[in-house]
Amino acid sequence: MISGKNYIGNTLSAKGKVTYTTFNPKLNIKNPWTFYEASEEELEEAVQMAAEAFELYSMVPGKQKAQFLRTIADKIESLGNELIDTYMKESGLPEGRAIGERGRTLGQLRMFANLLEEGDWVEASIDTAIPDRKPVPKPDLRKILTPIGPVVVFGSSNFPLAYSTAGGDTASALAAGCPVIVKSHPMHAGTGELVASAIVTAAKICGMPDGVFSNLNSSDIQVGQQLVKHPFVKAVGFTGSIAGGTALHKLSNERKEPIPVFAEMGSINPVVILPSALRENPQHLASTYADSITLGTGQFCTNPGLILTSETDGLDIFLESLGQEILNKEAGLMLHPDIHRKYEEGQKEMSVQEGTSVVAEYQKKTAPNYAKPKILTVAGRTFLTNTNLHNEVFGPFSLVVKCSDLEEMKNIIAELEGQLTGTIIGNEEELKVNAPLIAQLKERVGRLIFNGVPTGVEVCPSMVHGGPFPATTDSRFTAVGPDAIRRWVRPVSYQDWPDALLPDSLKNSNPLKILRRVNGKLTIESI
Numbered sequence: 001m002i003s004g005k006n007y008i009g010n011t012l013s014a015k016g017k018v019t020y021t022t023f024n025p026k027l028n029i030k031n032p033w034t035f036y037e038a039s040e041e042e043l044e045e046a047v048q049m050a051a052e053a054f055e056l057y058s059m060v061p062g063k064q065k066a067q068f069l070r071t072i073a074d075k076i077e078s079l080g081n082e083l084i085d086t087y088m089k090e091s092g093l094p095e096g097r098a099i100g101e102r103g104r105t106l107g108q109l110r111m112f113a114n115l116l117e118e119g120d121w122v123e124a125s126i127d128t129a130i131p132d133r134k135p136v137p138k139p140d141l142r143k144i145l146t147p148i149g150p151v152v153v154f155g156s157s158n159f160p161l162a163y164s165t166a167g168g169d170t171a172s173a174l175a176a177g178c179p180v181i182v183k184s185h186p187m188h189a190g191t192g193e194l195v196a197s198a199i200v201t202a203a204k205i206c207g208m209p210d211g212v213f214s215n216l217n218s219s220d221i222q223v224g225q226q227l228v229k230h231p232f233v234k235a236v237g238f239t240g241s242i243a244g245g246t247a248l249h250k251l252s253n254e255r256k257e258p259i260p261v262f263a264e265m266g267s268i269n270p271v272v273i274l275p276s277a278l279r280e281n282p283q284h285l286a287s288t289y290a291d292s293i294t295l296g297t298g299q300f301c302t303n304p305g306l307i308l309t310s311e312t313d314g315l316d317i318f319l320e321s322l323g324q325e326i327l328n329k330e331a332g333l334m335l336h337p338d339i340h341r342k343y344e345e346g347q348k349e350m351s352v353q354e355g356t357s358v359v360a361e362y363q364k365k366t367a368p369n370y371a372k373p374k375i376l377t378v379a380g381r382t383f384l385t386n387t388n389l390h391n392e393v394f395g396p397f398s399l400v401v402k403c404s405d406l407e408e409m410k411n412i413i414a415e416l417e418g419q420l421t422g423t424i425i426g427n428e429e430e431l432k433v434n435a436p437l438i439a440q441l442k443e444r445v446g447r448l449i450f451n452g453v454p455t456g457v458e459v460c461p462s463m464v465h466g467g468p469f470p471a472t473t474d475s476r477f478t479a480v481g482p483d484a485i486r487r488w489v490r491p492v493s494y495q496d497w498p499d500a501l502l503p504d505s506l507k508n509s510n511p512l513k514i515l516r517r518v519n520g521k522l523t524i525e526s527i
Contacts, residue, residue, distance in 0.1 A: 002086070002190045004035040007215040008042050009049045010200050015039045020219040022189055025092035025336055025369040035189045038216035038223050043230075049211025050150035050179040051232040056209040058147045058177040061504075062512075066113040068206040069175060072166060073109040075198035076102070083194050090188040091160050092333040092369065097296070098161075105161040108168050108459055112175035115482045119514040121145070124505045126518045128527065129496070140496050142506040145489040147177030149234030152227045154248075155185035155192055156239035157335055158299045164188070165195040165215060168459075168484055169237030169262075176488035178235070179212045183227060186219040187336050193217075221247075228252055228261070235488055238263040239301075239479070242392075242470045249473050262487045263473040264466065266392040267420040268305035269454040272409065272441065274426030274434065277451075278314030283321045285425065289398075290325030292453040294373050297332030298396035299339070302421055302454040305392055307400045308380075308409050319400065322375060323360030331362055331370040332396060340369045343395035347374050350399065353389055355382035359400065371395045380408045384415060410437045413444060418468025418475065421447045421454040444468060446475060 004019075005012040014036035022031045038046075060068075076083070087098040115121050122145045129140035151173040155164035162168065170180050184192035196215035203212055216223055228236055228251045236252060238245050238261060245263030252261045277285055292304050309315055334340040350356065355378050362372035373396035380403035383389050389399060403409040413422075422445035424431065424438060431438060431450075442448055446467030457465050457480055465480035466472045472479070477487050494502060504511050508527040515524055 002033045002193055004033050004189075004193070004217075006036065006038045006042055006217050007193075007196045007200055007213070008046045009053075009211040009214055010204060013042050015042055018219070020186060022090045022187060023336055024089050025340075026333055028337075028368045031089055031190065033190050035186075035217045035219075037218050040226070043216060043223060043226055046181050046211070046214035046216060047150065047227070047230050047232045050181055050214065053179045053209040053211035054147070054149050057179055057212050060177065060208070062116040062119055064206065065175060065177065066116040068202060068208055069109045069113040069116070069171065071202035071206055072199050073106040075201050076166060076195055077106060079194055079198060083191065086190045086194060087160050087188070090191055091335050093296075093335070101159060101161045104459065105166055108162070109166065109171045111459065111482060112171050112485065115485065116175055119505065119512045121482065121485060122505050122514070124514060124516040126506060126516060126527065128519060142494045142497065142502065143491055144494075144503055144505055145486075146492045148488055148490050149178060150232055151178045151180050151235045151237060151488055152233050153180055153182045154224060154236070154238040154240065155182060155188070157185055157187050157339065158301070159239070160185070160188040160191045161195065163239045165192045166199055168480055169239070172484040173235075173237065173488045174212070176485050178488045181214045181216065181227060181233070183224045184215055184217050186217070189217055224248070225251060229255060231255070231257065233259065235259055236261040236263075237479075237487070240265065242266040245473060246470070260487070261473055262477060262479065264301065264420075264479045265470050265472065267301055267467065267471045268390070268392050269302055269419055269421045269423070270306045270308055270413065270416060270441070270444075271304045271423040271425065271454070272413070272437070273307060273309045273318075274424065274430045275310055275312045276427045276430055277425040278309060278312055278318055280314075282314040282318035286318050286321035287325050288453060290322055290329060292455045293375075293398045294326070294329045294332060294396045295455050297334055297371050298373075299335060299394065300455050302457060303394075304423070304454055305398050307398055308403060308412060309400060310403050310406060310409060315402065319359055319377065322400070326360040326373045326375050327362065329362065329373050329396075331364065331366040331372050334369050334371050334395065337369055339394065340371060343371050343393065343397070346391070346393035347395065347397050350376060350389065350391070350393060350397070353378070353386060355379060355386070356389070356399075373397070375400060377402060380404055380412060384408075384412055390416065406434060406437060410440055413437065413440045416444050418471040419445045420465065420467045420471045421445055421449055423449040423452065423454055425451055446471065446478070
């Protein structure tokens with residue numbers, strides 16, 4: 001049952017005077033629940049509790065934290081249809097998407113539970129002493145990754161489950177040993193509260209310290225700003241716009257003690273189509289990319305918003321086929337009227353740029369909040385000189401750039417900002433011949449895709465969901481996969497420490513039986 005209140009640790013609270021509602025974009029009406037925005041008093045209490053909980057939670061053994069994460073997953077699953085129905089009412093997304101995203105969320109929690117049970121993620125490193133080394137003795141040094149403290153997670157608009165209350169940021173931070181305060185996204189506050197109730201229930205069952213998790217409601221930016229500025233907060237996870245992410249990053253750097261903000265922001269995910277692909281099967285390529293551009297009404301951070309082609313045989317067929325495929329698509333429902341409004345403004349702004357022309361635009365009448373897919377094209381030389389054409393349009397939109405040759409294509413890639421993904425469509429021989437172009441693309445992206453589409457982010461150890469700024473604020477990290485835990489830890493060395501007082505992962509006997517680097521060699525053996 002949705003109360004509309006905040007979770008301050010394990011306790012529901014509604015001390016604030018400001019209230020708001022969520023919106024059903026499909027029915028174009030407000031949802032029936034009223035949510036209480038967190039007050040300054042509630043925010044302060046949540047952060048204080050998180051700081052106190054950190055002292056205990058950071059010391060909880062990995063196997064117990066693993067059980068906590070598994071219990072969270074079980075409790076989310078037990079919410080059943082209430083969670084799915086609320087998700088659909090607040091996002092307009094279909095049941096299949098809701099069920100699939102719930103499965104991904106549960107899978108991430110259980111993945112981090114497995115990581116904790118295996119234990120190797122702490123990257124234990126031991127260099128034993130050499131007391132008789134000349135000219136000076138070598139000390140005993142042992143290093144481990146340790147949690148950094150309370151983490152604030154901002155829920156995302158386009159993934160009410162997988163990137164929100166119990167999504168990848170929260171799951172990885174809890175796995176690392178960091179308490180989490182979620183700033184719930186106002187577009188799906190009901191979904192967030194239901195998931196928060198599952199986390200709190202799991203915390204009680206597993207005996208976790210009160211304050212290991214809180215969920216704060218907010219319809220504007222004030223609560224988020226206060227959280228980022230609070231001295232007890234040690235890191236931030238954010239998924240959203242470039243404007244939002246960079247503002248939080250700026251705030252964090254203005255603190256007396258700057259903290260990391262791991263923000264996953266905008267991306268147009270360039271797709272490079274080499275000549276062979278245009279010549280050999282332009283119709284199939286057009287169909288594949290029409291599907292990718294309109295998937296989820298284009299509301300994915302990996303949507304292919306930029307397609308780079310060369311003016312060669314097959315280009316006209318590709319553009320004609322892509323346009324026809326787009327016209328055959330139905331308009332898709334967007335997450336919220338505000339998101340729909342921004343899409344309309346964005347694609348219109350792109351359309352009035354000098355040199356652009358329309359390949360295809362959905363023309364049928366639509367219900368409120370439904371986005372019409374659109375494809376534009378422009379010459380490469382125009383794209384190079386007009387940086388307005390480099391902007392992201394969040395929705396079912398893509399810009400096809402017609403490059404005069406591969407050298408111009410390479411120059412365009414060199415001028416792009418950082419991206420989450422870059423895709424190459426062609427054959428292996430072309431990859432060899434165009435190695436400089438591909439090397440240039442690699443410098444701009446976190447994931448290189450060959451003969452595929454960027455939409456779809458597999459949750460696994462080899463996935464990188466990140467990239468150079470402004471795709472993210474720190475390209476060294478991924479927001480997806482087990483390595484996402486590395487954002488919430490720091491290395492600590494113990495020098496000449498008594499064995500009995502070392503963390504279990506660094507003790508001579510290796511009681512956890514984890515893989516460690518001992519004197520430069522990986523081993524599970526004791527010392």
